[in-house]
Amino acid sequence: MLTLLMTMIHQKQVPVARKQVDWYKILNEAIYQKVINIIYLGILGMEKAMTEACSIEFYQTYKKEILLQDAYRNAEEVILWQLERHQIPALLLKDTTLEELYRTPEMACIQKIEILIKKSDMYKVYRLMRDMDYEGQEDRVGNGVIYTRVPGITVEFYNEIPIENKAFRKFFADPVWKYLRMEGYQWIHILTQEELYLYYVGKLVEQYMIGDLQIRDLLDFWLYQRTLNDDFPWKHVKSLLDKAKWQEFVSQVDLLSGLWFGGEEKEQYTTALELEEYILSHCPENERLDRELLPQEKFRLDFYRRNRKKEWAAKKLAWMFPSWEYMHHLFPVLDEHPKLLWWCWMCRYFRVIRKIMSGNMKKRWLRVTLRFSDFKEKIKSFFRKKEKNCEEEETEEKAVEATLETLVEDTETTTGMEMSVEAENDREELQKIIESCEEDVSTFDVKKKA
Numbered sequence: 001m002l003t004l005l006m007t008m009i010h011q012k013q014v015p016v017a018r019k020q021v022d023w024y025k026i027l028n029e030a031i032y033q034k035v036i037n038i039i040y041l042g043i044l045g046m047e048k049a050m051t052e053a054c055s056i057e058f059y060q061t062y063k064k065e066i067l068l069q070d071a072y073r074n075a076e077e078v079i080l081w082q083l084e085r086h087q088i089p090a091l092l093l094k095d096t097t098l099e100e101l102y103r104t105p106e107m108a109c110i111q112k113i114e115i116l117i118k119k120s121d122m123y124k125v126y127r128l129m130r131d132m133d134y135e136g137q138e139d140r141v142g143n144g145v146i147y148t149r150v151p152g153i154t155v156e157f158y159n160e161i162p163i164e165n166k167a168f169r170k171f172f173a174d175p176v177w178k179y180l181r182m183e184g185y186q187w188i189h190i191l192t193q194e195e196l197y198l199y200y201v202g203k204l205v206e207q208y209m210i211g212d213l214q215i216r217d218l219l220d221f222w223l224y225q226r227t228l229n230d231d232f233p234w235k236h237v238k239s240l241l242d243k244a245k246w247q248e249f250v251s252q253v254d255l256l257s258g259l260w261f262g263g264e265e266k267e268q269y270t271t272a273l274e275l276e277e278y279i280l281s282h283c284p285e286n287e288r289l290d291r292e293l294l295p296q297e298k299f300r301l302d303f304y305r306r307n308r309k310k311e312w313a314a315k316k317l318a319w320m321f322p323s324w325e326y327m328h329h330l331f332p333v334l335d336e337h338p339k340l341l342w343w344c345w346m347c348r349y350f351r352v353i354r355k356i357m358s359g360n361m362k363k364r365w366l367r368v369t370l371r372f373s374d375f376k377e378k379i380k381s382f383f384r385k386k387e388k389n390c391e392e393e394e395t396e397e398k399a400v401e402a403t404l405e406t407l408v409e410d411t412e413t414t415t416g417m418e419m420s421v422e423a424e425n426d427r428e429e430l431q432k433i434i435e436s437c438e439e440d441v442s443t444f445d446v447k448k449k450a
Contacts, residue, residue, distance in 0.1 A: 001026050002260055004042035005035060005215070009261055011103065014042050023050040027058060032282070034109045034216035037065045041106065065109065068152055072096050072110045075153045079113070082128050084187050089176040091116040091189045093158070093199060101223040109216055112154035114144075116176060119159040123370060129155070163202035164300065167243040171198065194233055198240065200224060201250055208249075208293070209300055211283035215260070218279075222257035245296040252293060321345065 007014050023043075030036040040062035047055045076096050083090045093114040099105040117125060122145065126136065134147035134155065144158040161172040172195070179189035191199060200221045207213040241247045248271075255272040258264035274289050290301045324341060328334050331344040 001029060001033075001035075001039060004039055005219070006261055006263060008038050008042045008107070009103075009219075010263075014046075021049065023054045023058075027054065027061070031061060033214045034111065035219070036061050037109060038107050041104075064151075066106060069096075069099070069105070069108065069110055071151055071153055072113065075149070075155070076113055078132065079115075079155065080185065080188055082132070083115075084185050086124060086128060087187055088117060088121050088124055088128075089187050089189070091176045091179050091191070092182070093162075093191065094203075098220060101220065101227065111216075112146075112156055114156050114158065114162070116158045116161065118176060122157070122159060123366070125157055127370065127374070161199075161202075163199075163206060165202065165205070165244045165246075165297075167240060168198065168202050171240060193228065194237060197224070197228070197232075197237060201241070201246065204253060205246060205249060205294065205297070208283075209297065213279055213283060215279065218253060218257050219261060221253065222261050225254075225257075246294070249293040322348075 004014060006012075026039065027036070030039040036058075040058050043050075043058065050058075073096050080090075093116055095113055096110055098110060099108040102108045126145075129136065129147045132149075134149045137146040137148060139146050139156065143160060144156045144162060147155045147157070161169060163169065163172070176189060179195075180192055182188040182190045204213065204217055204221060207217055238247070241250055252272050252275055255266065255269065256275050258266070259269065259272065259276075271289070271292055274286065275293070278284065278286055278289060290298065294301065322345075324334065324338070327341060327344050327348070330348065331340075334340060334344060
């Protein structure tokens with residue numbers, strides 16, 4: 001599998017396998033290590049060496065990855081547009097520009113989109129993602145909120161940088177709006193080359209901590225290192241890595257990446273080979289390797305790799321029935337009356353229940369405020385529509401009144417003309433009647449004289 005990876009990255013001819021290959025094992029390992037699309041491109045033309053069912057499964061998984069990349073591009077474009085539209089300052093930590101590191105975009109694997117925002121904007125993002133049919137999930141490992149949607153898109157929002165080291169937290173302590181602004185956007189920001197390099201290192205360390213370090217993570221980091229030029233501030237980066245005590249981890253990752261993907265051969269491979277075994281065997285516990293690579297993170301490593309079932313059971317028992325020394329700090333009356341320990345435990349339970357109820361009330365109040373804000377926006381939109389309808393009705397009434405006025409004027413003019421014609425006719429008839437009356441009077445006078 002590693003040979004196929006190196007040959008495909010350097011665009012070389014794939015060597016012919018001299019032994020029989022277990023293709024199902026390679027398929028499962030490639031899916032786990034997130035390199036199935038590179039392996040599929042490398043085995044094109046080898047379909048005769050595997051069964052038909054295995055080749056179909058290779059193709060289906062490759063096709064799924066390619067379709068998922070297109071879905072990620074569309075989703076990222078819509079999410080950035082929504083954040084810009086709602087004026088939410090956001091910092092892109094991990095996006096689809098990862099494809100630019102590879103010679104062919106089909107080799108890239110976009111696992112999720114990571115965005116940093118302010119804590120006060122979390123409820124806005126919740127409503128925004130809910131309206132876009134994303135389902136919210138709690139991040140049990142980190143401190144972010146995960147949103148997922150069919151066909152497998154994952155978007156994670158953080159309110160603080162997802163790296164626990166103090167030196168790195170201090171380096172990334174600036175507010176979102178102080179980072180470099182993305183071209184074409186006013187509210188979207190991106191990381192510089194130095195910041196992105198350090199973020200890659202921080203994510204590698206975090207993946208190592210939780211036992212989820214994979215070949216794809218090292219490949220992305222190795223390809224990004226190859227894009228850095230001579231102007232890169234290596235001195236400042238190395239000083240920050242020294243403060244974080246991560247210099248040994250980065251050097252061993254570089255050695256292993258060069259061995260896997262670059263074909264570089266060096267002498268000191270002892271720790272790097274242990275790291276290789278750690279990754280290929282799906283991250284088992286290795287205390288010596290932990291002390292060698294991350295001596296300052298020993299406490300966190302113990303937290304992630306200890307036997308949690310027994311510890312949680314002991315912690316639950318200790319929490320339910322604390323020791324007398326602990327209870328003495330809460331209830332000094334135990335000095336004089338140590339037999340009241342059971343009563344103090346009960347009082348403590350009531351306090352805890354009160355705090356839990358107050359926390360639940362706060363959560364419910366937050367839900368009520370969110371629903372009230374949604375209801376308020378609906379009312380506003382309703383009144384806006386009503387105002388628009390009233391304005392349209394007023395314009396229609398004015399138009400009707402104007403048409404009526406024009407009709408009245410037309411009728412007045414036509415009736416005036418008709419009345420003038422009728423009056424002229426009546427005058428003529430009246431003149432005729434007067435003339436006939438005068439003739440009758442003249443004839444009557446002549447008869448009277450006679």
